Amino acid sequence: MDSRRLLRTSAIAVATTGLLISGCSSGSSSTSATASAHTATDGDPGGAPSAEELAPYSSQKLSWRACGVAKFECATMKAPLDYAKPAGPSINLAVARVKATGPGKRIGSLLVNPGGPGGSAVGYLQSYAGIGYPAPVRARYDMVAVDPRGVARSEPVECLTGQQMDAYTEVDQTPDDPAQQTALTKAFKEFAAGCEAKSGKVLPHVSTVEAARDMDLLRQVLGDEKLHYVGASYGTFLGATYAELYPSRTGRLVLDGAMDPSLSSLDMNRDQTAGFETAFKSFATDCAKQKDCPLGRGSVEDASDRLRAFFKAADAKPIPTGQSRKLGEALATTGVIAAMYDEAAWPELRTALARAMKGDGAGxxxxxxxxxxxxxxxxxxxxxFANAAVNCLDAPPSFTGPTEVTAALPSFEQASPVFGEGFAWSALNCAYWPVKATGTPHRIEAKGAAPILVVGTTRDPATPYKWAQSLADQLSSGTLLTYEGDGHTAYGRGSDCIDTAINTYLLDGTPPAKGKRCS
Structure with a gap:
């Protein structure tokens, strides 16, 4: 279970891999960069090239080709690999769009990002946002996505083969003795070494700051005066970073399932641990009401005890799955974690747990x-791979070695008796990363930005509600919209109240009233 800051929309509800974007290509013709007159460093604290230095990129014209399904188009945008050296090597970024359908006056482009880091924005656009966002929004925006650098089709970070990843995901992340601790640290070191060997060129250049600069470059290439954006989960950090760098170019930003950029990696991991405990309690409470609950129909504490006993048994004797891979504690825990992102997956989890407790771990x-x-x-x-590469670059590691993990275990186990130990040890992965972190946790105020809408769900497992409260408070123009419910993120997940408030903001720029709550 490698859960460190894997912040994305539900993998159960929205599949974002394996989608057709083979029509992406580079070339010239089509869109011009009418917005490139803005200085490249407006609002940027430093490190970005001037408008003149960026001109070869901001003046490029994208060659759009039909791709995927419906009326999707794809292209390839070039960006500097290193914004501090714009005359140096470039990186190719996959871009996709579906044009505004009308009726109504076109507002501009609406960029979307599903989180991760590492989630494919192009895949998300093609599988959901470009066809599933509310019709009035799609009518007036070109729906646009760019896979962040190092992700999916944008020169992806690669680290391990499929067989190596199978072995990596099975490593025990609740070590019982020094030998198991050594095995875990060895796995983290081999993962990092694989990334360096296969992707050493891009590893120093996949930070969130650089991805935000890519979004502004795309804004210019598309000819938009302002950047309009919907970011989910980690995508909220990307959007907030954009607003910090370019407040005067920030249009309508929806940050759904918000991160708190002021937190250290340690605090973020510990908060997320507590978030999954909250989600598990909601699942256990609901499970006890169902006839097929494999955790019993007693208290939440009883359910917690049963699940921990199940994990311990799987650790001692992995469960057959009908294939060569067996279900040990690490994969069993990951399976449970996956279902915590979306309450719609709870029935599937009940069935899978029941089968596993009877000796079939396939579910x-x-x-x-x-x-x-x-x-x-x-x-x-x-x-x-991209998740680790971005996270380890964005902030210093939670721990530098096993001794620090051991010292922090009590606080993690207090945050979650069920998941705490595994979450603590999984936070060790960046300790062995080959590239030193370039980012540091800090408050983001984005002074001068237009109103920004921050959305938080009260029982969100991956991005705890207090993070949304904190980000909305930090942003000088932030407004908090609250969803009282379960699951990760809120937009498009069944609340008419939430959807209406966000749609209104996207269409006319008016955020909901302060303190707006939906259920």
């Missing part, structure tokens, strides 16, 4: 594979 293995984005052939998307 939980399927849930775990969905989390890791592993297909039936054994091939993994690059989600987990």
């Amino acid at each position: 939980l293995l399927t849930l775990a594979d969905s989390y890791y984005e592993r297909d039936a052939s054994g091939k993994y998307a690059n989600l987990m």
